[in-house]
Amino acid sequence: MTKETITLTVNGQTVETRAEPRELLIHVLREQLEITGPHIGCETSHCGACTVDIDGRSVKSCTMFAIQAQGAEITTIEGLGNPDKLHVLQEKFKEHHGLQCGFCTPGMITRAHRLLKENPNPTEEEVRMGIAGNLCRCTGYQNIVKSIMAAAAELNQPETAA
Amino acid sequence: MIPGRFEYHQPDSLAAAVGLLSELGEDARVIAGGHSLIPMMKLRLAMPEHLVDLKAIDTLKHINVADGVVRIGAMTTQAELIGSAELQLAAPIVKETSLQIADPQIRYQGTIGGNVANGDPGNDMPALMQALDASFTLHGPGGARDVKARDFYEAAYFTARDDLEILTEVSFPTCTGGYAYEKQKRKIGDYATAAAAVLLTKAADGSCSHAAIALTNLADTPVFCDAASTHLMQSGVSADSIAHAVQSCISDIEPVEDNRGPAEFKKHAAAIILKRSLETAWSRA
Numbered sequence: 286m287t288k289e290t291i292t293l294t295v296n297g298q299t300v301e302t303r304a305e306p307r308e309l310l311i312h313v314l315r316e317q318l319e320i321t322g323p324h325i326g327c328e329t330s331h332c333g334a335c336t337v338d339i340d341g342r343s344v345k346s347c348t349m350f351a352i353q354a355q356g357a358e359i360t361t362i363e364g365l366g367n368p369d370k371l372h373v374l375q376e377k378f379k380e381h382h383g384l385q386c387g388f389c390t391p392g393m394i395t396r397a398h399r400l401l402k403e404n405p406n407p408t409e410e411e412v413r414m415g416i417a418g419n420l421c422r423c424t425g426y427q428n429i430v431k432s433i434m435a436a437a438a439e440l441n442q443p444e445t446a447a
Numbered sequence: 448m449i450p451g452r453f454e455y456h457q458p459d460s461l462a463a464a465v466g467l468l469s470e471l472g473e474d475a476r477v478i479a480g481g482h483s484l485i486p487m488m489k490l491r492l493a494m495p496e497h498l499v500d501l502k503a504i505d506t507l508k509h510i511n512v513a514d515g516v517v518r519i520g521a522m523t524t525q526a527e528l529i530g531s532a533e534l535q536l537a538a539p540i541v542k543e544t545s546l547q548i549a550d551p552q553i554r555y556q557g558t559i560g561g562n563v564a565n566g567d568p569g570n571d572m573p574a575l576m577q578a579l580d581a582s583f584t585l586h587g588p589g590g591a592r593d594v595k596a597r598d599f600y601e602a603a604y605f606t607a608r609d610d611l612e613i614l615t616e617v618s619f620p621t622c623t624g625g626y627a628y629e630k631q632k633r634k635i636g637d638y639a640t641a642a643a644a645v646l647l648t649k650a651a652d653g654s655c656s657h658a659a660i661a662l663t664n665l666a667d668t669p670v671f672c673d674a675a676s677t678h679l680m681q682s683g684v685s686a687d688s689i690a691h692a693v694q695s696c697i698s699d700i701e702p703v704e705d706n707r708g709p710a711e712f713k714k715h716a717a718a719i720i721l722k723r724s725l726e727t728a729w730s731r732a
């Protein structure tokens with residue numbers, strides 16, 4: 286079956302690639318576009334390590350064909366921050382030990398980013414429900430929740446009026 | 448986990464989608480949110496040669512409430528159901544049920560049409576639709592027809608929908624009486640060990656003017672508990688009538704042993720969530 290041309294905007298850059306319709310978005314991101322932040326944990330829609338943001342929704346990119354994302358705006362962990370300028374969530378995960386091995390972290394933070402956009406001032410319960418689709422084998426979640434709450438608090442600080 | 452090869456189609460109108468299905472015949476499948484279909488394709492339990500994606504058909508995305516009837520387009524996502532203030536007023540049980548489905552990521556993608564058309568006994572929407580006495584509108588080459596949710600499910604993955612038909616809309620009367628959707632599951636993101644959708648309306652004199660009970664994942668189809676519903680309407684709601692209704696529902700189900708437990712355990716769990724959901728619904732009636 287022939288490859289199709291797929292145009293995506295990934296982390297603000299428009300990219301074109303070719304893929305068979307059966308190729309999953311996570312594989313196209315990692316193998317063709319070399320965006321390896323989103324991880325493959327389970328490949329069965331359970332763990333959330335592959336979470337990316339597509340047109341303002343958190344999506345498990347192992348459960349979407351790349352061709353379904355034709356024309357979409359995609360944000361991955363690479364688009365949120367970088368080693369020189371960490372995103373607030375990355376800062377807070379670092380500060381509050383929100384990660385151990387770090388395998389779940391890109392998906393966790395990408396999900397938390399959307400959660401805080403939709404609900405800037407969540408309760409602890411809402412954070413827990415909001416990240417229910419992301420599994421972590423290491424931390425026991427306690428520090429992940431703390432990190433997200435701390436990021437929310439920081440983001441909610443009133444900015445000094447310009 | 449690489450699915451088999453297929454050709455991808457993205458029609459932008461319902462007529463074009465129905466036309467494609469007729470033309471491609473049984474080698475084609477519709478894809479909505481893909482969150483039941485893609486996992487099946489990865490396991491190669493489904494190997495369609497053509498996928499007809501409904502995502503570009505805007506007429507399948509709406510939530511309308513008018514003249515006492517709720518109409519929801521098939522491509523409305525579970526997240527959109529949860530976020531709709533209008534729906535929360537017209538039928539709050541829809542949000543309560545939707546929040547019990549899977550996890551946030553899956554609810555952004557999964558659609559009401561896919562959930563009710565899929566035919567998996569583990570899906571939560573079918574029992575809800577039976578309790579609400581919903582109708583499903585199907586569009587095929589011969590035109591449109593409506594099928595009642597209570598008549599739609601024949602066996603696991605077998606429904607009254609013809610392969611060439613697209614489910615376009617779900618509709619049901621507004622429902623503002625007492626309600627509850629209770630689900631026993633092993634963890635978030637799991638299908639039900641047992642779940643119950645209950646609607647109870649209290650009349651001005653305290654009697655029960657309307658009752659509807661339907662169950663998820665306790666047989667190879669959703670189960671509408673007609674006798675128990677009728678009993679509550681005839682005898683009113685009391686500890687005795689609830690106990691009687693629970694027993695009646697249990698005699699309607701045929702759970703099978705699987706990784707969620709043996710059949711006897713599922714009956715036990717079903718009895719507990721049924722009692723709980725009947726009490727909750729009546730307390731809200």
Ligand SMILES: Cc1cc2nc3c(=O)[nH]c(=O)nc-3n(C[C@H](O)[C@H](O)[C@H](O)COP(=O)(O)OP(=O)(O)OC[C@H]3O[C@@H](n4cnc5c(N)ncnc54)[C@H](O)[C@@H]3O)c2cc1C
Nearest residue numbers: 477479480481482483484549557558560561562570571614
């Ligand atoms: C990890 C995980 C956990 C889940 N947990 C739950 C849960 O607890 N409860 C629950 O109810 N669901 C659960 N689901 C399933 C999820 O809700 C699905 O999204 C839903 O069952 C199907 O909706 P969809 O839009 O994704 O449909 P798709 O996967 O696209 O389609 C499903 C089937 O329906 C057909 N179809 C879809 N739309 C139409 C239409 N409009 N007309 C005709 N045929 C159509 C397709 O051809 C296919 O056969 C879970 C899924 C995952 C991956």
Ligand code: FES
Nearest residue numbers: 326327328333347
């Ligand atoms: S890799 Fe996608 S959910 Fe686990």
Ligand code: FES
Nearest residue numbers: 385387421422423
């Ligand atoms: S830090 Fe290791 S899986 Fe979460």
